[in-house]
Amino acid sequence: MITFAAGPSKVYDALPTYLQDACNEGILSANHRSAKFMNLYQETEQLMREKLHMPEDYKLLFTSSATENWEIITQSIVEKASFHIYSGSFGKKWVTFASHINPATGALKIEANQTIDVPNLEIGEEFDVIGITQNETSNASQVRMEYLEEIREKFPEKLIAVDTTSSMAGIDLKFELADIWYASVQKCFGLPAGLGILILSPKAIEQTQRKGERGRYNSLNFILENAEGYQTHYTPNVLGIYLMNRVLQDIPEIQFIDERLRERMLKLETCIAHSKAFKMLVDNEQARSTTVMGVSGSEEMISAVKKEAEKHGMQLGSGYGPLKPTSFRIANFPAITDAEMDKLIGFLSEY
Amino acid sequence: MITFAAGPSKVYDALPTYLQDACNEGILSANHRSAKFMNLYQETEQLMREKLHMPEDYKLLFTSSATENWEIITQSIVEKASFHIYSGSFGKKWVTFASHINPATGALKIEANQTIDVPNLEIGEEFDVIGITQNETSNASQVRMEYLEEIREKFPEKLIAVDTTSSMAGIDLKFELADIWYASVQKCFGLPAGLGILILSPKAIEQTQRKGERGRYNSLNFILENAEGYQTHYTPNVLGIYLMNRVLQDIPEIQFIDERLRERMLKLETCIAHSKAFKMLVDNEQARSTTVMGVSGSEEMISAVKKEAEKHGMQLGSGYGPLKPTSFRIANFPAITDAEMDKLIGFLSEY
Numbered sequence: 001m002i003t004f005a006a007g008p009s010k011v012y013d014a015l016p017t018y019l020q021d022a023c024n025e026g027i028l029s030a031n032h033r034s035a036k037f038m039n040l041y042q043e044t045e046q047l048m049r050e051k052l053h054m055p056e057d058y059k060l061l062f063t064s065s066a067t068e069n070w071e072i073i074t075q076s077i078v079e080k081a082s083f084h085i086y087s088g089s090f091g092k093k094w095v096t097f098a099s100h101i102n103p104a105t106g107a108l109k110i111e112a113n114q115t116i117d118v119p120n121l122e123i124g125e126e127f128d129v130i131g132i133t134q135n136e137t138s139n140a141s142q143v144r145m146e147y148l149e150e151i152r153e154k155f156p157e158k159l160i161a162v163d164t165t166s167s168m169a170g171i172d173l174k175f176e177l178a179d180i181w182y183a184s185v186q187k188c189f190g191l192p193a194g195l196g197i198l199i200l201s202p203k204a205i206e207q208t209q210r211k212g213e214r215g216r217y218n219s220l221n222f223i224l225e226n227a228e229g230y231q232t233h234y235t236p237n238v239l240g241i242y243l244m245n246r247v248l249q250d251i252p253e254i255q256f257i258d259e260r261l262r263e264r265m266l267k268l269e270t271c272i273a274h275s276k277a278f279k280m281l282v283d284n285e286q287a288r289s290t291t292v293m294g295v296s297g298s299e300e301m302i303s304a305v306k307k308e309a310e311k312h313g314m315q316l317g318s319g320y321g322p323l324k325p326t327s328f329r330i331a332n333f334p335a336i337t338d339a340e341m342d343k344l345i346g347f348l349s350e351y
Numbered sequence: 352m353i354t355f356a357a358g359p360s361k362v363y364d365a366l367p368t369y370l371q372d373a374c375n376e377g378i379l380s381a382n383h384r385s386a387k388f389m390n391l392y393q394e395t396e397q398l399m400r401e402k403l404h405m406p407e408d409y410k411l412l413f414t415s416s417a418t419e420n421w422e423i424i425t426q427s428i429v430e431k432a433s434f435h436i437y438s439g440s441f442g443k444k445w446v447t448f449a450s451h452i453n454p455a456t457g458a459l460k461i462e463a464n465q466t467i468d469v470p471n472l473e474i475g476e477e478f479d480v481i482g483i484t485q486n487e488t489s490n491a492s493q494v495r496m497e498y499l500e501e502i503r504e505k506f507p508e509k510l511i512a513v514d515t516t517s518s519m520a521g522i523d524l525k526f527e528l529a530d531i532w533y534a535s536v537q538k539c540f541g542l543p544a545g546l547g548i549l550i551l552s553p554k555a556i557e558q559t560q561r562k563g564e565r566g567r568y569n570s571l572n573f574i575l576e577n578a579e580g581y582q583t584h585y586t587p588n589v590l591g592i593y594l595m596n597r598v599l600q601d602i603p604e605i606q607f608i609d610e611r612l613r614e615r616m617l618k619l620e621t622c623i624a625h626s627k628a629f630k631m632l633v634d635n636e637q638a639r640s641t642t643v644m645g646v647s648g649s650e651e652m653i654s655a656v657k658k659e660a661e662k663h664g665m666q667l668g669s670g671y672g673p674l675k676p677t678s679f680r681i682a683n684f685p686a687i688t689d690a691e692m693d694k695l696i697g698f699l700s701e702y
Contacts, residue, residue: 001377008380008589016374023367026352028543029359064415067585071568100566186586192379194545194588215451217422234418235537237545237588238359 001310002340005317006137006292006331007166012190013335018246027242037238038230040245045230047248052168054175054199061227062236063196066165068218069182070097073129073161074105076213076220077180077204081105082161083127087112087141087287089321091133094163098131112139112294113284118150128207129159132178135167137187138320140294140329141282142167148177159204168197169251170291170334172258179204185244188291190335195240200224257334258290264341265290265332268348277301277351281327293330294319302328305351312347352661353691356668357488357643357682358517363541364686369597378593388589389581391596396581398599403519405550406526412578413587414547417516419569420533421448424480424512425456427564427571428531428555432456433512434478438463438492438638440672442484445514449482463490464635469501479558480510483529486518488538489671491645491680492633493518499528510555519548520602521642521685523609530555536595539642541686546591551575608685609641615692616641616683619699628652628702632678644681645670653679656702663698 003010022028030036045060054060063069074082074097081104084095092109099105106127110116116132123130130151134143152160161180164173168181170188175181179201186193200208205224214221223233251257269288272280272295281294297305302319306328309316319327330344354361373379381387396411405411414420425433425448432455435446443460450456457478461467467483474481481502485494503511512531515524519532521539526532530552537544551559556575565572574584602608620639623631623646632645648656653670657679660667670678681695 003377003380005380005382008382008586011379015379016371019370019374020367023370026354028362028366029354029356031356031359032544064419065568065585065587067568068415097566097568184586192588192590193383193586194591215448217416217418217448234416235359235535235544236416237543237591239543239590240545240588 001313001315002336003315004330004336004344005315006329007184007187008193009187009331009333010190010335011192012247013337014246014250015192015243018243021246022239022242027239030238032232032235032238040241041230044241044245044248047245050253051248051251052254053172055201057202058175059200059205059224059227061198061200061223062232062241063198063218065196066163066182066184069196069198070094071101072198072218072220073131073180074098074101075216076211077159077208078102078129079207079211080126080128082129082131083107083123084131085110085116086133086136087114087139088133088136089138090163090165091136094131094133112136112141112282113287115284115286116143116147116151118147118154121151121154123155123158127158129161130155131161131163133163135164135289135291137166137292139281139323140289140292141287142289144286145174145177148174152177159207167289167291169254170257170261172254175199185240187331188333189244189247190333191240191243191247194237195244251334260338261290261332261334264338265293267345268293268330268332268341271345271349275348275351277305281323291332293332294323294327295330296323296327299325301351302326309347314344314347352664352666353687354666355681355687355695356666357538357680358535359537359544360682360684361541361686362543363598363601364688365597365601366543366594369594372597373590373593378590381589383583383586383589391592392581395592395596395599398596401604402599402602403605404523404526406552408553409526410551410556410575410578412549412551412574413583413592414549414569416547417514417533417535420547420549421445422452423549423569423571424482424531425449425452426567427562428510428559429453429480430558430562431477431479433480433482434458434474435482436461436467437484437487438465438490439484439487440489441514441516442487445482445484463487463492463633464638466635466637467494467498467502469498469505472502472505474506474509478509480512481506482512482514484514486515486640486642488517488643490632490674491640491643492638493640495637496525496528499525503528510558518640518642520605521608521612523605526550536591538682539684540595540598541684542591542594542598545588546595602685611689612641612683612685615689616644618696619644619681619683619692622696622700626699626702628656632674642683644683645674645678646681647674647678650676652702653677660698665695665698
C-alpha cells in the first residue's frame with residue numbers, strides 16, 4: 001500500500017538501509033552528551049545549509065514536535081505579542097496556543113483561496129512577531145515566498161515566524177525572509193514521526209537572549225545554551241536525528257526537489273482540472289500548496305474514490321476537520337516516487 | 352564495543368529485527384490518529400500490566416522525556432506544592448524545575464548512603480505531593496519499595512510521585528505504592544532514546560482533572576483526553592512506541608528480570624568489595640541501586656581502568672557531575688547479557 005497521506009507520510013525508500021546502518025554504527029545506544037552525537041548534530045546542521053540553503057548564521061534546534069514549537073515561540077521569543085495570518089486549522093491552533101500564554105496575541109483569518117494583501121496589511125506597534133502558516137496542511141493552501149518578501153520589506157523591525165511543517169525539505173524556502181522557521185520530519189523529510197525542527201536567525205536568537213526567559217524544560221535560552229555545544233536540552237530522539245542526517249546526505253539540493261515537485265503538482269492539477277467528479281480545494285493558483293493537494297467532491301464520490309484507491313494499493317489522505325467528508329488530500333512529498341505519483345494520476349484521471 | 356553506560360545504554364539484541372519488522376509493517380508511516388496506532392497504544396498499555404504489573408486502573412501516557420515529566424507534574428497535578436526527598440543530581444534537577452513553576456516547592460536532601468528516616472519524616476499540610484527519586488542514576492543510590500510503603504502509610508492523603516527513569520522495567524516496582532511514576536526508555540527498557548513514559552493512578556488523574564490546568568501543549572488534561580481514545584497530544588515517536596511494544600512482548604515478567612538483576616548485582620558487589628583499587632560509591636546496602644553500580648577510586652585509577660576496559664571492548668559509564676573524575680558507573684540493565692556482565696566482572700576482578 002502506497003500512502004499519499006499528508007503525514008505521517010511515506011518515508012524514503014532507503015529507510016530500512018539507514019536503520020540497519022544505525023544498528024551497526026551503535027547509534028541506538030549513542031550517548032547524547034558524547035562527541036559522536038555532537039558531531040552528528042553539527043554535521044546535520046551543516047547539511048541543512050548545503051542541501052536546504054539554511055543561511056550560515058541560522059541555528060538548527062531539535063524539539064519534540066511542531067506543536068511544541070508553537071508554544072516555545074510565544075513563551076521564549078515574543079516580547080509584546082504575535083500577530084498571525086492564517087486560513088486553516090493548523091494556523092488557528094497556533095493562535096490558540098499562543099493566546100493561552102499571551103492573551104494579547106492577534107490574528108487575521110483569510111480564506112484558503114486568498115493571498116495576503118500586503119499593501120493593505122496593518123500590524124501595529126503592539127506586535128513584535130508576525131506568524132505565518134506558510135503551508136497549511138489542513139486546507140492545502142500556501143503562502144508563496146514573494147508574499148513573505150513583501151511582508152519582510154513592509155515590517156523590517158518585526159520578527160517573522162513561519163510554519164513550514166509540511167513544506168520544509170520539499171520546496172525552496174528563502175530562509176533570509178524570516179527569523180523563525182519550524183517543521184516536522186514526518187512530512188517532506190520523508191522520515192518517521194518523533195522529531196521537531198526549529199531554526200532561528202541571529203535576530204531571533206538576540207531577542208530570545210534579551211527576553212531572558214528560562215526555567216522551563218523547553219525554555220529557548222536553555223535549548224540555545226545546549227545547542228552552542230551541539231547538545232540538546234533533553235535526551236533527544238538520537239535515532240531520528242541520525243535518520244534526518246542520512247536523508248539530507250542523500251537528497252539532491254533543494255532547488256532540484258522543488259522543481260520536481262512543481263512539475264508533478266502541475267500534472268496532478270491538470271488531472272483534477274479535467275475531472276468531472278472533483279475540483280481543487282484551492283482554485284487560486286497563487287494560494288495553492290505545492291506539497292499538498294486538496295481535492296473536493298460530493299460525500300459519495302469522496303468515499304467511493306478512497307475505497308477504490310485502496311483496491312489499487314493506494315491510500316489517499318483524508319480531508320481535515322470540517323472538510324473531512326467532502327475532500328481528500330494528496331501529499332506531493334519528495335519521498336513519493338514519480339512512478340507512484342504517475343500511478344495515482346492515472347487512477348484519478350478515470351474520474 | 353559493549354557499553355555499560357547508564358543511558359543511553361545497550362539496547363536489546365533483537366532491536367535490528369524489530370526495526371526490520373517496523374519497516375515491513377508500515378510503522379514508519381503509520382498515522383498517529385489511525386486505528387493501527389490506537390491498537391498499538393492500547394496493546395502496549397496492556398503489556399505494561401502483564402509484564403511490569405502496572406495496575407489495571409493506572410494509565411500509561413507518552414511524553415518526550417523524563418525531563419518533560421518533571422515539569423508536567425508541577426504544572427498539571429500539584430495543587431499546593433510538592434515536597435522532594437533526594438540525594439543526587441537528578442533529584443535536585445527535579446526540585447529546580449518544580450520550584451521554577453511553584454516557588455513553594457520543598458525539599459529534603461539526604462546522603463547517597465542514607466535511607467529515608469520515615470518515622471521522623473515531617474511533611475506539612477502545605478504539601479500535597481511527595482516526590483521521590485527512586486533510583487538516582489547520578490550516584491547509584493536507590494529508595495527501596497519498603498520505604499515507599501512506609502511513606503504511603505504515613506501520608507495516605509498525599510500523592511506520591513516517583514522517578515524511576517533508570518529502574519522501571521528493571522526491578523519489580525510496586526505501582527500501588529504511588530500515584531505518579533515516570534521513566535525513560537533508553538535505560539532498563541533497552542531501547543533507543545526519544546520517548547518518555549508517565550503512569551498515573553486514578554487518584555492522580557482525579558487531582559489533575561480537579562486542578563483543571565489546560566492550554567499548554569503538554570497540559571496533562573489535554574494529554575489525558577487524547578489518551579482516553581489511545582491517541583497522543585502531539586505527533587509522537589510512533590516507532591519508539593512500537594519498539595517498546597516489541598520489547599514488552601519479548602521480555603519475561605518483571606519478577607524474573609528483577610531476580611536476575613539482583614543476582615548479577617550481588618556478583619558485581621562481591622567483586623568490588625574484594626578490589627584493592629576501588630570501592631562502592633554507596634556502601635549502605637539498603638541505599639544501593641540494583642540497576643546502576645557506582646564505583647569510586649583515585650583519579651588515576653578511574654582514568655586507567657576506563658582506558659583498559661576499552662581495550663577489552665567494554666565501555667564503562669563515566670561518573671556524573673562532580674563525581675566524574677573519581678568514579679565510574681556500570682549499568683546493570685536487563686539488555687546487557689549475563690555473559691557480558693561476567694566478562695566485565697572478570698575484568699574488574701584483576702583490580
